[in-house]
Amino acid sequence: MHDIRFIRESPGAFDAGLKKRGLAPLSAELLEIDRLRRAAISGSEGLQAKRKALSQQIGIAKRKGEPADAAMAEVASLEEALKKGEADAARLDEQLTHRLEVLPNLPLDDVPEGADEHDNVEIRRHGNQRNFSFPPKDHVALGEATGEMDFASAVRISGSRFVFLKAHLARLERALAQFMLDLHTTEGGYTEVNPPLLVRDNAAYGVGQLPKFAEDMFHTDNGYWLVPTAEVPLTNLVNDTVLDEAALPLRFTAFTPCFRSEAGAAGKDTRGLIRLHQFPKVELVSVTTPEQSAAEHERMTGQAEEVLKRLGLPFRTIVLCGGDMGPASRKTYDIEVWLPGQNAYREISSCSNCGDYQARRMGARYRPKEGKGTRFLHTLNGSALAVGRTLVAVLENYQNEDGSVTVPEALRSYMGGLQSIPAPAAKK
RNA sequence: GGACAGGUGGCCGAGCGGUUUAAGGCACACGCUUGGAAAGCGUGCGUGGUGUAACAGCCACCGCGGGUUCGAAUCCCGCCCUGUCCGCCA
Incomplete structure (x- = not known):
């Protein structure tokens, strides 16, 4: 607004x-x-x-x-x-x-000009792409070979764009989420939150999902929206409030499923875990003064990058051009992880500074220490990370020729000390 | 799902047709007091809009939307939400 x-x-x-x-x-x-x-x-x-x-x-x-x-x-x-x-x-x-x-937020001055993703600007890279001595498989081939990634059952039970993860992969997903939450809460200073996944109109309106993006969300027949991201409940924690400046910044993190109807995405990324109706994500949300938000944005992006660094996954960070940003954002960094199976960098995080755009809609203000009256807060949100896509990245980057997957060091304690996800049993 | 009780400023809370211009308290800010603090005393302090060079002024806002009235926080209707009890339930 x-x-x-x-x-x-x-x-x-x-x-x-x-x-x-x-x-x-x-x-x-x-x-x-x-x-x-x-x-x-x-x-x-x-x-x-x-x-x-x-x-x-x-x-x-x-x-x-x-x-x-x-x-x-x-x-x-x-x-x-x-x-x-x-x-x-x-x-x-x-x-x-x-x-x-219905108008989008205004981009900050340092956001590059451009119409679409081709005009985004890479600002840094980290990690080296691995040299494979064999042709790397994609995550679908790896997961289906062991039967631990089961799309066939999901189709029968829920339809396309859903998946069952089983055994090692189910645990790997849980390990990833736990690893991320621990990093954010212990080193990042974020407060762990377990939020509702069904929200009302006003919450969806507050972050800018409504009125424009109703068709991208699932809606229950008694009037709730399924959250498309934990950003919705976390950011709305400060709706209709006046905070004291001394309380800022607030930092929240949550691991939740996210539900998206993907109404406009027919035929896009139909393979594998990349684009599902339900996917797990660890989200970061910060609430700051206007003066703090730019620095907080860098900090948040760094927090997301840290996850990839600890997992040993190569990535690059780009700043989105004006034409490619989400409507609520005034500046967005995307982090793209290297996926050998696709021979491409793919988005795994998006960190946005929304300025006062959401705060105005939500009625989220604070009382400055100096001066009179109230001011609108700034809100930021970022994925750190999309857990399903992180699982994809781990499988593809850590795969071995026999189809087994080495467990990254950082995750082993969360996997009961497991060094490697076993290769599929040989065909009889 | 049923019954009842409620929604008033940052928070608590009074008001239940016209001097309400929303009392009072807490919190907050400033001052006095003090060796310093607490307490005490004094002053200020809602939000939004409009307006102004800036003040002033003006309008609206007591969950939301209608209605009655010259006049509504106050009366009437509808809706939303919250709480309590009962029922159901992991």
Whole structure:
């Protein structure tokens, strides 16, 4: 949600931000609605003030037992104009809100120009791609060979884009999640949270999922949304609140399943664990002052990268261009992990600084130590990491020629000391 | 699912047709007091909108939406939410 006052003061900057998003300028149009809106409000308020004054006179007169017919007649004569004025003001105000609430956040100055993912800019790489002495398999081939990654059963029971993980792979997923949570809570300073997975409209609206992305979420027939990411419940922990500055920053982490209908993704990434209707993810959410958010964004991205470093997985970090960012974000880093089976870097984390965009929608404010009143908070969210895709990366990067998979050092204590996930039994 | 009770500022809480301009308290800020602190005393302090160069002023907001009325936090209707008890249930 945008602040119309900002648009009033800096229409050029607003339009420039939209342009970076690949959108046409809108400030002139919005300001015209705003002009009409304010005129309507002024007119309406003038009449309201008149009515109020007259009503007070009537009250005083009646108290004294004097007649008040003249004043009552005058109020009655205002009736029609009052109704119209209030309706006009309400209609224009609503119109402006509807226009503003569907617009994306404005990119920060250091976000690169560009239309789509081709214009994203790589900012660093870490780790070396392994030299395989054999042709590496992809995770589906590895997982299905042992029967521990079972898509066939999932299709019968739930349909496409679901999976059963079994035995070592089920445990590996659990180990990954636990490893990540431990890292974030002990070294990262995040508070572990186990949130609800069903949320109300207002929570989905608060982070910007609604009204635009209703079709990307699952909805229950009694009105709940299944969370598409733990960002939704975690960020909404501060909705409708006024925090003390001393409490900031707040840092939350959660391991949850995420549910996405993938309505617009028919035919994309149909193979394997990459794009499912239900997938596990460890999420990070920070709530900060406006002054803290840029540094917190770097810190959060570093926290996500740390997971990959400890797992020994090669990755690169890119900054998304204006045209490729999610709507709530003002700056986003994606982290892409190297997948030998696909011979490509694939997204495994996305860390966004949302500025005050979500805070405005949620009503999330704080009281500054200095100065009066309240200010909107800044919110940030990032995956650290998408656990299913991390499992893919571990399988593909740590595979051996016989189909066994070496367990990364960092995970062994979570796997009961297991050194290696066994190769599939030889065919008889 | 059934019955009952409730939703008032950052928090607690009074008000239940017109001097409410939402009392009072807590918290917070500043000052006085003090060797320093606590306590005490004093002052300030809701949110949003509109308006202004900045003040001032004005309007709205007592869960949300309607209605009654010259006038609604207060009365009426609908909805949402919370709590308690009962039922069901891992």
